[in-house]
Amino acid sequence: MMASDTSTSLDQSDNTEEIKALASYLEDIHPPTKKSLIDLKNPELYINRELSFLQFNWRVLQQALDEDLPLLERIRFIFIFSNNLDEFFEVRVASLVHWANHHPERLGPDGLTPLQALAEISKTCHEMVTEQYRIFNDVLLPQLATVNIHFLRRSLWTDKQAQWIKDYFINEVAPVISPIGLDLAHPFPRLVNKSLHFIVALEGKDAFGRESDFAVVHMPRSLPRIIQLPKHLCRKGDNFVFLSAIIHANAEELFPGMKVKGCYQFRLTRDSDLFVDEDDVEDLANALKLELQSRDFGTSVRLELADNCPDKIAQFLLQKCNLTEQELYRVNGPVNLNRLLSLSDMVERPELKFKSFTPSVPKLLRAKSSSIFSVLKQHDILLHHPYQSFESVVNFIRSAAADPDVLAIKQTLYRSGSSSPVVEALIDAARSGKEVTAVVELRARFDEQANIEFANKLQDAGALVVYGVVGYKTHAKLCVVTRREKKKLRHYTHLGTGNYHAGTAKLYTDVGLLTANKKLCDDAQRVFLQLTGMGKAYDMKLMLQAPFTLHSGLINLIDQEILHKRAGKEGVIKLRMNSLTEATLIEKLYEASQAGVEIDLIIRGICCLRPGLKNISDNIRVRSIVGRFLEHSRVFYFANNGEPQVFASSADLMDRNLYHRVETCFPVTDEKLAKRLVSETIDIYLQDNSQSWELHSDGRYIKNVAVDGETPIRAQKYLLDHICPSSD
Structure with missing residues (x-):
């Protein structure tokens, strides 16, 4: 069938009337069972959105331990984890801080107040950051050393290496930084969001006779965070030093005649969400330009600090940043590991990276x-x-x-x-x-x-x-x-x-x-x-379109499967997306599960639905795939009693997408293409037993592992092998 002659069976107006007629007919011949006495709005049925995101980021971090992946790619997942966490604090934690300050009684579908959510987030994030640095220091750095990629500690520098590093500091670093001694004329500086700083403990007087206990040194973003040593200074392999080590070793060069008692790296994260009152501006572009100028100086939400920094200095920084111990993250290594992403480009080791591929053309x-x-x-x-x-x-x-x-x-x-x-x-x-x-x-x-x-x-x-x-x-x-x-x-x-x-x-x-x-x-x-x-x-x-018909259209499509199932027919729903948070849709999926509809959800990131709850979500399975590529497709499948309806969408099933964005959800009306879409974006992912994670009702994700005799399947690798070599 040519695309222009497609059947009108998917017209939304017709579809809605068909569902209503079917519902009326079924009530006559097959009255619905008595409505469940279970309250589907019970907060215990919903996972906290922020904690679910942190579970996703944990799955990203676990990729760094997957020995089936090339070593430099495992390093990359450490950096992705850091970047994800940065944005999480800049946006989601900052939002919760706002609610805690202005509407502390506000409850989410999960029943947590903003303060309760922030406490749970702090506990989880501290555990995750500790694990991140453990993996980096105790697993990945030693494994890099086995393939002759070395990060040299100061204690291991030879005299020639130390001299080269000192020259690098004098010629490349010192000219672009401006140490700020803290006194009455130089109060604590306004720290730029996510910029690397050092706080330096000092003793003695400067040329003007001034005394200062502390100075702050800001590292411009133009400076690389890792520096490769020349080959002739090293015995073998690729050898690197961290910028932080270079600063520590040469801090006294910045304060001649004074004694440096300590030098500690730190980084402040701020609220980076922009707010523009669109009803009160004439030019949105100009209004945003003004907001962008202040983005780097929003409310403080997190302080990262070297773990060897004395408590007295840590308390001083917390006080200056208007933060508490709950927002302090001590790290055993370089602050801001996502800036080390450049390592892969600095090392010519293709065997340690993913194999390149050539996308096919239809x-x-x-x-x-x-x-x-x-x-x-x-x-x-x-x-x-x-x-x-x-x-x-x-x-x-x-x-x-x-x-x-x-x-x-x-x-x-x-x-x-x-x-x-x-x-x-x-x-x-x-x-x-x-x-x-x-x-x-x-x-x-x-x-x-x-x-x-x-x-x-x-x-x-x-x-x-x-x-x-x-x-x-x-x-x-x-x-x-x-x-x-x-x-x-x-x-x-x-x-x-x-x-x-x-x-x-x-x-x-x-x-x-x-x-x-x-x-x-x-x-x-x-x-x-x-x-x-x-x-x-x-x-x-x-089409279904947000904010007008997408939410109600999906509700109708789920209802359609419920009605088919109650009539003794097939009821199947398969949905894949980035996130599922919208409470009404979750409640409707619970209702469908109670009716016996089989539901498979493939959700990369946030999922607030709890699968596997007896008499509520027994028929719902949720899995997440984390791999080489970021899973971003949104595809919705409804069995429709043997005449499947398949949609692709720009929208996730979140409140913001369904109510506060313009989104489209379009059917794939060509039967052959619809089957291919479901096969490539849903069915192969349901078979993945190597990079898929199953969500349990307690909110934990357990990784699927191929059992003895079972062929390991990685959905992304399968698609690379079967689509890229083929031209069809």
Whole structure:
């Protein structure tokens, strides 16, 4: 069946009426069982959102212990763990601190107050950070040494190495830092978020006769955190020293004539979420620029400090940072391990890294004789990144930019990167006279500055740039191309689960659909009209859309499975996403489980649902995959009594996605592509017995391990082996 002739069976209005009719019929012939007396809103049925995230980050950390992974990749997971934890404190912990200060009585679905949640977070994070440094110091560094990658402690430096390091300090480090002695004229400095600092304990008087107990030394981000020693100074292998060791060894060079009694590294983490009152600003871009200037100086939420720092100095820093012991994290090693990510690039050891791979290109897109638009008239094309090349999406937009019959391109941009081929293609299209509309989400967290910059470039090229809808982030991933064909206009559309970011498309798993399906294209066009214009929400033919129909549509689809099961038919739901937190949907899934519906959930990160609870979630299984690629696809499967309905979505099942963002959830109507999508994004993951983790009802995740005689299956490796070598 050609995409443009797809059946209308998925029309949302028709679907809703079918469910209502089925429900009425079933009540007559098969009355529902008496409603459960169990209160499905009971807080004990819900896992705390923040603690669930920390469980996910724990799974990331455990990758560093997986000896089936290349050694330098295991190091990389240590750094990813650190980066995740940074953002967690900057955003989630900072938010809880705000609630604790202003609404301490506020309860989440799990029943915890903000203060209770913060106490649990502190306990868990302290345990996790201790384990992180244990793995780094006691497992990974010794294993690096066995392959001749060495981090040299000061006590092991030879005289020649020490002299080279001192020269490096004098020539490369000292000229770009400014020590601040603390006295009446130099009060404690305003510390920049996540910047490395040293507090130095001093004794004696300086050239002006001043005495100071302490000084603070700030390390600019331009300075590398690990430095490679020249080969001629080392016996063998690659040899590195930490910047912190260089500072410690040469601190007295910064304070001539004074005695350095101690030098201790520390780092302060601050609230980095931006707040702009969108109802009270005339120019969102300018308002965000002003907010970005103050991002580095938000409320303090965490202090990381060398574990050998005396308690007296630690208390001094806590007092200056307005923090308590609960927010103090003593670390046995370099502060901020995620800055050591550069190690992999500094070492030419391919055997210690993942093997490179070449993403495949769908066979239909490889023919040079046919344009992409002629192909899409006949076939939908499903793309599965990173196993299939993101260049297919870029080429779709480039082809539109170069095609004289294309009149307009409309594109959402959430995260695109600082150097984006998609943005460049849109700029080319605008300069060639096409109508280009870009809906740029300026509030994409930590990408605000980059988005402002490429929005300005698009405007300079003549594109119409809009910033979405006040109060709602535009998180939908879609592009609509309008082309004149035989005196008629026709739309072509790309819909996806991931950002239009060529970099992350190599690291994240996502799916996309290229289609000329008239109903899907018309729905996508309506989304853009809502984003750029004014008026009531459009009725969608095939799509579900947040904040209007996605939540209710998913509820209806779950109800459909419940009704089928109660009628003695098959009831199956398979959902994969990044996070599940929305309480009403969780409650509905509990209800479906109680009705006997079989439910498999593949959730990479946060899951607030408790599976395996007797008489509540016996029929729900939850697993998480952590591997080489960040699992990012959202795919929803409903068995529908033998006529499966399969959707892909830009949205996770979280309150923010369902109620406070513009999101799209689109059906894959081609039966062959729908089967392939479920096979590649759900079924193979349910077979994974090497990198999958099962969630238990107590909130713990247990890793699946292949038993004797069972073939080990890693879903991501399976897909690399079966998709990348193939061109189909």
